[in-house]
Amino acid sequence: MPVLEAFRLALLTIRAQKLKSGFSLIGVFIGVASLIGAWSIVNGVNRYMTVKFAQTLYGVNTFQLRRRPMFAANVPDSVWRAWRRRPRIKFGDAEAVTAAISGPVVTAWASDENVSVFYGNKEARDIQLTAASERYFDIKNLRIAAGRAFTAQENRSGVPVAVLGEAVAKRLFSDRNPLNHSVRIGGIGYRVIGVVEHQGSLLDFPLDRFVVVPAQSPAQSLVNPPGVLDALLVKAPSEEAMRDAIQEAEGVMRGRRHLRPTQDNNFVLETSEGVQRFWAGINRILMVVLPGVVIVSLVIGGVVIMNIMLMSVTERTREIGLRKSLGARRRDVLRQFLAESAAIASVGAGFGILAGVGLTVLINAVSPLPAKLSPASVVLGVLMGTGVGVVAGVYPASRAARLDPIAALRQE
């Protein structure tokens, strides 16, 4: 009997036994749906991390000199405490590193603090205040939508001017033009000279709730002790130039910190790779959990299918006997039952794919997680689903194939 014929027969049988088949679909259905859904999340977040996250938080070919890593997963308490004991990054450090880098790089200082920003009687809470130098906007790819950024001159002299994130401007000024109005931060007035383009959000984290002021403006006292900054941002023209700059920066910092060759750095030179490593850590956990879930449900699915098929063989003993008496060979019967269980599993996998795709759409719609369907997961889902069906069908099918036609026919 040709394979196609066996499949047609299998689909007829499945249709005739909807309830039982539906039951046996469930395991494979869940397995494939969870495979595709979870894969979509990993895939989507992965893209997000590598493309948007890394570029938004760091920029391409950019590194940061910091006291400790900005992102770290599973850090033990002892390490955390050691990080907190490290010396802070001083203005002098930033200047020395900037001076020591030989390549054509762009640098900026940046220190952050969460503050409230006021205009008249309006308040914007929970705003990220960044005290930064003028090239910060270039490095972070922040384009000015209205007005302008501050100048090097304004930064050096600590003029109290502010560039607002879009959400802050909206919150405080509604539809009015904020330019040249004065907002208050920490009791001091800052003249609004610019508004940054809409940035959207990262995962669930809004990217427009910020204010940037000159590093040496009065806001310095809000973000850090005198003479201290959070990070020196360095953007190089190429990855190679960035590596060179990192080496030079490391040399300078180790010298300034008087570190002996055996001592570890007590600062970090963090690139977007660091963030990606952080994500990779999470990814690894997902990659252990996810296949676990998928495998467990596929195994359960396989066991269910096998039992259903065994029941089916028992119930249809007479049919098998008849088919054999009419000339079905062992391999015909084998193929029929294998096709049937593969078809059941394929139908389950098909519904699983629909559900997985639906899940992906749903996750995108209602959760901050960026899910993106991966074609590979669909292919794998089909292969695994059908494979489970075939494997689960082998034993019942070979039982059916070995049935003695007379004994089978005689059965009531």
Place this chain on the structure above:
Amino acid sequence: MTLPAPQPFRTGDAPLPEIIILTHKLTREYDMGGEVVRALQGVSLQIKHNEYVAVMGPSGSGKSTLMNLIGCLDTPTSGEYWLNSQQVSELDDDALARIRNKEIGFVFQTFNLLPRATALHNVELPLIYAGLGARERRDRAAQALERVGLGDRMAHRPNELSGGQRQRVAIARALVNRPSILLADEPTGNLDSTTSGEIMGVFRTLHGEGQTIVMVTHEHDIAAHAARVVTLRDGVIATDQRRAA
């Protein structure tokens, strides 16, 4: 009248071409957990092309056992079985399946139709295993159904057919591969006398067209349709009589 003594057959010979079925000292024993049931104890039988044979005998005498052996559904414990000059007692499983498919048409007392399939699909089954394409299968199955007078019932399922109609579907299925023998184990056992008469009519027509038929029955008026009656008793042939034409 009693048949002339069958042509002597010795192991190693091949039967004459006009002999379709030849069994030689065929035995079949069932091992029932230590106790051996001797269902057949040496049956030697020759059936020629286009013979119409009825097999009779008391219950348990081995009629079905013999039919199953002739139909290649079962293999003998000892002895020889030649079908169309081919010794089937030596064939493997797949070859037997092929013979069941091509050479044998089996009709059962209980019809044995697939309940969910239409009459047409039921008749198509042997053709599927013969490897025919869908269109040829349909054509030939339809022809076979017309031959047994069910041309207008092709799309019916078994539960939409009468007992006699079901048995005619089964006959169409048995005939669809143009087998060299039609075997029927109590084909009228589940039918009333009128319907039995119809089925016997179909058999008579088939026999007239050259079909070789071997049929088991308990009823003398059914056996009366056959030209030759073989009686089994305790696993051996008790009588073998040919009716004068």
